[in-house]
Amino acid sequence: MTSRPAWRLRPLVESDVWSQRFTRAATGTGPLDGCRVAVKDLFDVAGVSTLAGRAECREQPSAAADADAVGLLRAAGAALVGHTTMTQxxxxxxxxxxxxxxxxxxxxxxxxxxxxxGSSRGSALAVAHGLADIGLGTDTGGSCRIPAACNGLYGFKPTARRVSLRGAMPLAPSLDSVGVISADLAQGVAAMQVMLGAQAVNAPLPRLFVPSFACAGCDEAVRSEFEWAIGRLQAVGFRVERRELVAEVAYRELQSLPSLASIEAYQLYPDARALGVTDPSVVRRIQLGAAADGARVRALRTQLMNAFAGEVGADLLLMPTLPWLPPLTAAAEDPASFDDINRQALHNSAFVNLADGCAVSIPLPSDVPVSVTLAAPGEQDERLWGFANELDRAVN
Known part of the structure; x- marks a missing residue:
């Protein structure tokens, strides 16, 4: 790999991590005994208000019960250590x-x-700084995988329908999925297995498709690390094939239209400011769904899903998780710059959500934060975890 300035851990700023500190003991024992879980602040925790990133909601009534995902983790031996900051x-x-x-x-x-x-930023920071073993998050277009990649961690996005979202505030119900962020692949897999009620399975090595859109706009650092990873995978027997997928036709058109997330979010929150949303970029992007052609967007998504499942089948996608090293926070302060950075950040990850797939983001052993993503069609989570173990051993 090319030598570059090493990215090192910054001093901890606890206000970056926590929206609300609290502790909740495990309610049972199991594979997560002793595991500390930081919870994205859109999951209900009994006795605590759920803010979803909105400070104005601190005085709203506390949740009466844990969200389903939270309850499963606690029943498996995990303890909660707080609600984490997130995008509104x-x-x-x-x-x-x-x-x-x-x-x-x-x-x-x-x-x-x-x-x-984003948006599960605080959950990633809690894990990166050693304040938690697992960060519980949601992933609608990459919101577990992107912060995992920015912070040198593993990010998991399961098949959306396989983990209950009851007790979690929705954004786009057809895309939302419950995921986790971890510093250790095995620990992340263990948390996902608890929530899905399933174990990883081993299978013959599949082909890995690198779709033509995957490296579009990648900077030199990411491209170099990604090519290094491909070489390592080929050396241990993975077959890597670069190709344009049929599903990319629908994906390109979807990228030129208001997003399905905007459409579904507008249906839920037509007046986001009245709900305590103070971020103008969130309000603006929700409003894009007001006049969108929802029928056209949904038809294209169905076309993409069918093409992806039919063409990829039992094989996998391999992509860089992000096209560049994380930019300076100041770079996103201008609205136009924000839109461009946000679009680029979501470029590869959102494809998996629209395709109704599952994915794991795996950091590479580099001095710079570069990750690769393995993705499969829906309902292949258990196989995907097994292949993620193989890939992780090959590169790490």
């Missing part, structure tokens, strides 16, 4: 929040503040 309503890949600050990532090459990733 979970609507951004960047991680900004005017109520809780434009949080910096845990890593930096020079001490300056670089992007933490």
């Amino acid at each position: 309503l979970a609507f951004s890949g960047v991680g900004q929040n005017p109520d809780f600050g434009h949080t910096a990532g845990a890593l930096s090459p020079d001490g300056q503040a670089y992007m933490a990733g």
